[in-house]
Amino acid sequence: MKGLILAGGVGSRLRPITHTSAKQLVPVANKPILFYGIEQMADVGIKDIAIVVSPETGDEIRAAVGDGSSFGLSVTYISQPEPLGIAHGVKLARGYLGNDDFVLYLGDNMLEQGLREFVAGFHAERDREPELGEDHRPLVAAHILLAAVDDPRQMGVAELDARGEIIRLVEKPANPPSKYALVGVYLFGPEIHDAVLSISPSGRNELEITDAIQWLIDSGHRVHHQILAGWWIDTGKKDPLLECNRLVLDTLDRRVDGRLDRKSKAEGRVVIEAGATLKNSTVRGPAIIGANTHLVDTYVGPYTSIGPDCELTDCDIEFSVVLENSRIVGVHRLKDSLLGRAVEVTRTNTRPKATRLTLGDHSQAELE
Numbered sequence: 001m002k003g004l005i006l007a008g009g010v011g012s013r014l015r016p017i018t019h020t021s022a023k024q025l026v027p028v029a030n031k032p033i034l035f036y037g038i039e040q041m042a043d044v045g046i047k048d049i050a051i052v053v054s055p056e057t058g059d060e061i062r063a064a065v066g067d068g069s070s071f072g073l074s075v076t077y078i079s080q081p082e083p084l085g086i087a088h089g090v091k092l093a094r095g096y097l098g099n100d101d102f103v104l105y106l107g108d109n110m111l112e113q114g115l116r117e118f119v120a121g122f123h124a125e126r127d128r129e130p131e132l133g134e135d136h137r138p139l140v141a142a143h144i145l146l147a148a149v150d151d152p153r154q155m156g157v158a159e160l161d162a163r164g165e166i167i168r169l170v171e172k173p174a175n176p177p178s179k180y181a182l183v184g185v186y187l188f189g190p191e192i193h194d195a196v197l198s199i200s201p202s203g204r205n206e207l208e209i210t211d212a213i214q215w216l217i218d219s220g221h222r223v224h225h226q227i228l229a230g231w232w233i234d235t236g237k238k239d240p241l242l243e244c245n246r247l248v249l250d251t252l253d254r255r256v257d258g259r260l261d262r263k264s265k266a267e268g269r270v271v272i273e274a275g276a277t278l279k280n281s282t283v284r285g286p287a288i289i290g291a292n293t294h295l296v297d298t299y300v301g302p303y304t305s306i307g308p309d310c311e312l313t314d315c316d317i318e319f320s321v322v323l324e325n326s327r328i329v330g331v332h333r334l335k336d337s338l339l340g341r342a343v344e345v346t347r348t349n350t351r352p353k354a355t356r357l358t359l360g361d362h363s364q365a366e367l368e
Helices: 033-043 058-065 086-092 116-127 191-198 209-218 238-249
Strands: 002-007 048-053 074-079 102-106 109-111 140-148 156-160 166-171 180-188 222-227 232-234 265-267 270-272 277-279 282-284 287-289 294-296 304-306 311-313 316-318 327-329 344-346
Touching (some): 002 086, 033 048, 033 109, 048 058, 058 074, 116 180, 140 191, 140 209, 166 209, 180 209, 180 232, 209 222, 270 282, 282 287, 304 316
Parallel strands (some): 265 282, 277 294, 294 311
Antiparallel strands (some): 109 232, 140 180, 156 180
């Protein structure tokens, strides 16, 4: 079995962060989102994966992931000139995938449930011999994850019959046939390649993976599903990303490798990386402080991730994500915030007193 991760797209919903960085490399608990999916594939024994990248962010992803050896696998990169849909990514990877079964993973998704049970169930079905007739085609051509959501109108949605079998898939329906949305992880046999070649672009000019799976169903292939256990988050917006950060921080084991002076405290489930220093500061977990970050007269509250090489002086911050090389001075009650790389937020005594901002396109600033 191989792996295929889709890491293209422009990340418009996470701007301005993604004006200068791939959305899949935005960190959750100080680890790029993309790395979680790669690690899950390595955990189930997959040794070869391909990552589909865009021309805009492909070099950055290549630099971050490398050849895959640090994850215990081998990585091949496939360029997708335009974001023309999930099924289009599969189409581009046809030569790489050959006739192998594969896991398809959307690179900006995060889920609590690992892949072990999911993959084991698919293998078991693929290895079974048909019970009737001489047709030796595997019983199952696809295995998909479904999750019950409050509003599935912006997702692919599955319609189930009275036996709980999938009979129809619809992409972004105005009137969803069920509450069950497709999670961004799929298992396919090579039959999916015929499906991808047989469908046409949708109204938004994309090859929809829901149409490809529907083609499998209509062609007599069986499509199994599993209801997701645990949480699943599409991290493409700020608030879901902060929530994902919270959930992952809740799983941390306490570790303090940095230095604290006598007036500093690290309370609860806290990770303080090597080279970090605290002077008259408190970190209350769950939280993580990156390597070589310095806190002075600062309070870092629960569910906060501070990246490496940052400087925080005379600050109060909680439920936030701060990326590397950022500087925050004299700012209090900073909450529910996402700060990009090399950001500087300071308070000044310059008169006339005023709020002074330099914001790029698609920025948001909420002032008390």
